[in-house]
Amino acid sequence: MKLISLAEVRDKIKNLVQEANFVLQEDVQTALETMEKLEESPAGLEVFRQLKENALIAREEKLGICQDTGLAVFLVEMGEEIQFKKDDGLSSLREAINEGTRQGYAEGYLRKSVVEDPIRRKNTSDNTPAFIHWEVVPGDVFKVTFIAKGGGAENMSAIRMFAPAAGLEGIEDFVVETVDKAGSNPCPPIIVGVGIGGNFEYVAWLAKKALLRRPLGSHHPDPFYAEMERRLLERINKLGIGPQGMGGRVTALAVHVEVFPCHIASMPAAVNIECHAHRVLSFEL
Numbered sequence: 001m002k003l004i005s006l007a008e009v010r011d012k013i014k015n016l017v018q019e020a021n022f023v024l025q026e027d028v029q030t031a032l033e034t035m036e037k038l039e040e041s042p043a044g045l046e047v048f049r050q051l052k053e054n055a056l057i058a059r060e061e062k063l064g065i066c067q068d069t070g071l072a073v074f075l076v077e078m079g080e081e082i083q084f085k086k087d088d089g090l091s092s093l094r095e096a097i098n099e100g101t102r103q104g105y106a107e108g109y110l111r112k113s114v115v116e117d118p119i120r121r122k123n124t125s126d127n128t129p130a131f132i133h134w135e136v137v138p139g140d141v142f143k144v145t146f147i148a149k150g151g152g153a154e155n156m157s158a159i160r161m162f163a164p165a166a167g168l169e170g171i172e173d174f175v176v177e178t179v180d181k182a183g184s185n186p187c188p189p190i191i192v193g194v195g196i197g198g199n200f201e202y203v204a205w206l207a208k209k210a211l212l213r214r215p216l217g218s219h220h221p222d223p224f225y226a227e228m229e230r231r232l233l234e235r236i237n238k239l240g241i242g243p244q245g246m247g248g249r250v251t252a253l254a255v256h257v258e259v260f261p262c263h264i265a266s267m268p269a270a271v272n273i274e275c276h277a278h279r280v281l282s283f284e285l
């Protein structure tokens with residue numbers, strides 16, 4: 001059994017949420033540089049220039065890449081051979097993750113974006129609770145992946161329960177239609193997470209996982225879905241929305257697809273839209 005200190009988890013989370021918000025990761029920077037070469041509209045090119053300058057200032061001055069520092073969403077992959085040491089007053093892994101989030105958002109002067117009730121809307125003032133997805137895996141792996149998920153892009157996401165007869169074409173049309181309807185709202189150039197399969201609740205998580213699991217620039221390991229990703233990216237970039245909705249050839253930097261088995265009568269699909277401020281970072285202990 002591997003023993004992991006909850007205080008160490010808290011401290012790692014505290015640093016993780018800050019670094020993700022201050023430093024645009026290499027895969028996102030590379031994707032911006034690659035896609036900038038395809039842009040032809042002067043306004044679109046100016047947006048790319050500003051995004052790169054913004055990322056530089058954020059990194060150097062330790063400022064949020066965006067004022068919307070997002071909900072703190074975590075994927076925790078936890079081996080069956082792990083135990084946690086309750087230390088420094090922490091009694092559970094959930095508490096350690098929430099405490100790390102609280103301390104990281106406070107220390108980094110990152111905006112607190114969580115309300116404790118969806119209707120009455122009082123801010124919790126510390127960006128908790130964190131949104132934690134747990135996956136139990138074999139062995140002694142302990143990996144935490146964080147995404148700071150801004151509200152503007154999340155609001156433009158969609159889910160639809162298709163009958164299998166809709167086929168691949170039905171799903172691809174739904175993805176393109178969702179991006180088209182979103183227009184400039186999710187701060188393009190965007191990243192499109194697509195979930196297919198599972199059931200109603202699971203497909204939404206698949207779409208989010210599509211944003212977390214793989215770095216930008218990679219493709220689905222199954223050539224069938226890799227081809228679907230390429231086709232969707234091409235269709236989306238023909239919509240002409242362009243960087244920040246200014247018009248142009250680059251509306252999306254990437255499309256990532258995740259799939260799962262499903263019921264014989266269903267074909268669920270979900271689209272989780274992510275903005276250019278793609279703040280994903282992980283650590284392992």
Ligand code: SF4
Binds near residue numbers: 152
């Ligand atoms: S959608 Fe993204 S870039 Fe736009 S305001 Fe929200 S977090 Fe910032």
